[in-house]
Amino acid sequence: MRCFWDDRQRDxxxxxxxxxxxxxxxxxxxxxxxxxxxxxxxxEAPADLGMQPLLxxxxxxxxxxxxTAYGQWRDAGRDGDAFPYTFPVxxxxxxxxxxxxxxxxxxxxxxxxxxxxxxxxxxYWSAQTALAGAEAIAGGDRAAFAFCRPPGHHxxxxxxxxxxxxxxxxxxxxxxxxxxxRVAILDVDYHHGNGTxxxxxxxxxxxxxxxxxxxxxxxxxxxxxADESRGNILNLPLPRGTDWSGYLPALVHALxxxxxxxxxxxxxxxxxxxxxxxxxxxxxxxxxxxTPMARRIASLDLPTLVVMEGGYAVDALGANVxxxxxxx
Ligand code: OKP
Ligand code: ZN
Numbered sequence: 539m540r541c542f543w544d545d546r547q548r549d550x551x552x553x554x555x556x557x558x559x560x561x562x563x564x565x566x567x568x569x570x571x572x573x574x575x576x577x578x579x580x581x582e583a584p585a586d587l588g589m590q591p592l593l594x595x596x597x598x599x600x601x602x603x604x605x606t607a608y609g610q611w612r613d614a615g616r617d618g619d620a621f622p623y624t625f626p627v628x629x630x631x632x633x634x635x636x637x638x639x640x641x642x643x644x645x646x647x648x649x650x651x652x653x654x655x656x657x658x659x660x661x662y663w664s665a666q667t668a669l670a671g672a673e674a675i676a677g678g679d680r681a682a683f684a685f686c687r688p689p690g691h692h693x694x695x696x697x698x699x700x701x702x703x704x705x706x707x708x709x710x711x712x713x714x715x716x717x718x719x720r721v722a723i724l725d726v727d728y729h730h731g732n733g734t735x736x737x738x739x740x741x742x743x744x745x746x747x748x749x750x751x752x753x754x755x756x757x758x759x760x761x762x763x764a765d766e767s768r769g770n771i772l773n774l775p776l777p778r779g780t781d782w783s784g785y786l787p788a789l790v791h792a793l794x795x796x797x798x799x800x801x802x803x804x805x806x807x808x809x810x811x812x813x814x815x816x817x818x819x820x821x822x823x824x825x826x827x828x829t830p831m832a833r834r835i836a837s838l839d840l841p842t843l844v845v846m847e848g849g850y851a852v853d854a855l856g857a858n859v860x861x862x863x864x865x866x
Pocket of ligand 2: 727728811848
């Protein structure tokens with residue numbers, strides 16, 4: 539299987555994240571990178587398809603904000619990473635403000651996602667990496683792996699959050715759909731892919747199904763509930779403590795649903811944060827479970843792009859990714 543990666547994805551170096559009333563070391567740190575690269579073997583660098591494929595899923599003003607946010611932050615006299623601290627609540631009137639702090643809040647939904655000097659480049663090349671994988675399966679490959687980092691599935695059309703800035707899986711899916719394919723996205727990250735759901739909520743040719751921790755107990759709380767399912771959206775929340783035996787029926791349900799959708803291509807938002815050792819999650823998957831999980835997915839017999847999202851148990855991360863790819 540061809541694997542794609544761009545070294546500029548190293549340039550996002552978050553210094554911390556804020557939750558539970560305090561700053562913590564970032565779970566999404568650069569140590570994840572070599573853990574995965576060492577386990578997957580040689581990778582190819584993506585071509586640069588430019589901004590147009592990103593503009594299919596993100597607003598122009600949002601991308602321009604992301605590109606310039608760190609510079610604005612520095613111009614305001616700040617050191618360290620840019621963080622939001624004030625947010626416009628849903629239903630608040632739209633205001634056109636220029637102050638960097640207002641913009642950070644306008645374009646985000648949490649305090650886990652700092653913007654540093656290399657964040658834009660890393661997020662841009664993460665999306666290009668996903669596009670290179672999409673091109674591989676569009677060209678006839680049965681499966682490809684895009685090692686995207688930072689993750690993307692929490693980023694919406696006009697917001698960042700959850701370590702996500704540009705939604706690489708969504709960019710790849712809409713790129714595949716632009717040439718007439720029906721595309722299903724299967725999100726198996728521990729956390730609901732709220733950004734992807736929001737981006738495609740009004741689409742008929744792109745379907746989104748997610749298996750994740752119940753948002754009644756877990757981040758991102760405000761999305762991912764079962765009753766958001768409709769038409770092209772299916773949410774399958776599971777309780778904390780779920781292991782492979784509890785996960786499999788939800789996966790079978792998700793795959794049946796994708797078959798009924800009659801997709802031409804599949805994008806998998808893959809994460810290893812469902813693993814029992816993950817420091818921020820509460821499922822109980824074991825390394826050896828990821829191979830049968832992937833085999834089930836591969837049995838759909840669709841051209842499949844695997845996009846890397848989360849996974850923070852660094853010691854197990856390489857083995858988990860390799861076990862998953864092994865199933866293809
Ligand atoms: C990103 B992805 C820790 C708070 C964590 C952010 C989680 C982002 C997950 N207790 N907040 O879906 O893996
Ligand atoms: Zn996650």
